[in-house]
Amino acid sequence: MVDEHIVSGQSMEVRAVGAAGTTGAASPAAMQTSAPAAAGAGTAPAGAPSLAVLFSSGQFARVAITDRLNCTRPLPDQVERLAGKVDALVLREKDLAPDAYERLARDVRAACERAHVAFIAHSFVEPARRAGARSLHLPLPVLARTGRPAGFELVGTNVHELDEVVGAEALGADYLIASPVFAPSCKPLPGRGLDFLNAVIARAHVPVLALGGVTDTTEQQIRQTKAAGACRMSGYMRL
Numbered sequence: 001m002v003d004e005h006i007v008s009g010q011s012m013e014v015r016a017v018g019a020a021g022t023t024g025a026a027s028p029a030a031m032q033t034s035a036p037a038a039a040g041a042g043t044a045p046a047g048a049p050s051l052a053v054l055f056s057s058g059q060f061a062r063v064a065i066t067d068r069l070n071c072t073r074p075l076p077d078q079v080e081r082l083a084g085k086v087d088a089l090v091l092r093e094k095d096l097a098p099d100a101y102e103r104l105a106r107d108v109r110a111a112c113e114r115a116h117v118a119f120i121a122h123s124f125v126e127p128a129r130r131a132g133a134r135s136l137h138l139p140l141p142v143l144a145r146t147g148r149p150a151g152f153e154l155v156g157t158n159v160h161e162l163d164e165v166v167g168a169e170a171l172g173a174d175y176l177i178a179s180p181v182f183a184p185s186c187k188p189l190p191g192r193g194l195d196f197l198n199a200v201i202a203r204a205h206v207p208v209l210a211l212g213g214v215t216d217t218t219e220q221q222i223r224q225t226k227a228a229g230a231c232r233m234s235g236y237m238r239l
Helices: 012-020 051-057 075-081 098-115 125-130 140-146 162-170 193-203 216-223
Strands: 061-065 088-091 118-122 135-137 154-159 175-178 208-211 229-232
Touching: 051 118, 051 154, 061 208, 075 098, 088 098, 098 118, 098 125, 140 154, 140 162, 154 162, 162 175, 162 193, 175 193, 193 208, 193 216, 216 229
Parallel strands: 061 088, 061 229, 088 118, 118 135, 135 154, 154 175, 175 208, 208 229
Antiparallel strands: none
C-alpha cells in the first residue's frame, strides 16, 4: 500500500553509509547491538534492535509496514511470525485514536524487541514518545508543517517525486522511502520504475528504501540498485 505524501539530529556517519548504499542478504542479527536511545525516546533494553545500526551496517533491510485490518492475527502475534524474516517494522495505523495507538505501539514494540526487529512508529508523535519509540515516520506535509520532532534517533519520510528529495532532507529526514517503485497490489497506481528509484538514490544523502509492488521477484531487482532496503505491507501482513 502506498502512503499519501508521507514520510536532524542523526550523525553524518549514518547519512554517509546510506548514501553509498549496499546490497546483500537481510540479517536481523546485525541489529542486535543498539545505538544509545535519544533523550526522551525511552530507554531500550540491552540488545534491542536499532534502525540506525541497521543502516550503518550496510545490510539490505527488509521492512514490514503494518495493516492490522488486513492481518489474520493480532499485530504482536504477526511480529513474532515475522521474526528472522524482516529487519524492521513500521506501525502504520493512522485511523486509531492517539491513546489506542499508544497502547498498540507498546505491545508491538515489545513484540519487536522479542523478535529482534527494529520498531518504527508512524505519524503519532507524542504517543510514539510515550511508547518508547526511537524511530518515527512522518508524512512529508506533517514534517514540513511541524518540523523534525525532538527526541528520536531517526525520523523518515516518503518521497513520490524526485524534486521532493532535497526538501525532505532539508527538513531533517534521516531516511527516505521512494514510492511507488512497482505497481502496488492494493491501489490502481502505476509504478515509477527502477529509473525513479535510482534517481532518488543518486540525489539523496540519506538511506533510501523502496516501496510499492515489492515481491520476492521485484526485491531481487531492487537489490541490484544501491537502495538500503525494501518495504512490503500486504506480503508481510498475510504471511
